[in-house]
Amino acid sequence: MKILAIAGSMNPGSTTKQSVKIVMEAAQKYGAEVELFDFREKPLPIYDNRSDDSTYPESVQRFKAKMLEADGFIFGSPEYHGSISGVLKNALDFIGARELEGKLVALVATAGGAMGATNTLNTLSIICRTLHAWPLPSMVSVPRSYMAFNPDGSLKDEKIQQRLEDLGKSLVEAIEIMGKEVRKI
Template identity: 85%
Template structure:
């Protein structure tokens, strides 16, 4: 089982990436092969809706291939101005239902404010559903993310830490259950 994680932040000290990594580790403990797509190391150009997709750089084709190969996803984004980050939105613009249809997605949002990333999670949920993916019903928001983490990468709030870990476990279980059901058909 392959899971691709996207942390929609270019910040080298990204709290979104830290939160996504907690979900990734939990999924790995359940036996999944998990990869983090790093937008800093593999930047994508601005999506411009070209009529000839073959003219996009190799990074775009590699990204789309990784999305197509994945059995499930972890999407994380900081809340920027009440929505998802530009880098994540741009990346998602390169793909369509072909890459996401019927696949489960775990959603994680981080925010600097006390209210958390509710708008970001709702936006990612809508995007996933529009692309025929199955976002898990339990989404996790990390409020005040700039001060939410311990030096070892865990969260100070044990309940949020546990929710992120459960999200990773639930993603793997959902993919496994769907696989079992499809084999029955």
């Protein structure tokens, strides 16, 4: 089982990436092969709706191929102005239902404020459903993310830490169940 993780932040000290890594580690613990697509290391150009996708650089072709071969996803985003980050929205503009249809997605969002990132999670859920993916019903928001982490990368709030770990486990279990159901058809 292959899971592609995307942390929609280019900040070197990204709390979104830290949160996504907790979900990734849990998914790996339950048997998934998980890869992080890092936009700092593999930047994508601005999507411009070209009529010929083959004219985009290799980074776009690699990203689309990784999306297509994945069995499931972990999408994470910081909440910027009440919505998802520009880098994540740009990346998702490069793909369509072909890459996401019928696949499961775990959603994580971080926010600087106490209210968390509910708007970002709702927006990500809408995007996933529009592209025919199945966002897991349990989504995790990390409020006050700038002060939420211990030096070792774990969360100070053990309940949120556990929710992120449970999200990784749930993603693996749901992909396994979905795979068994599809094989029956």
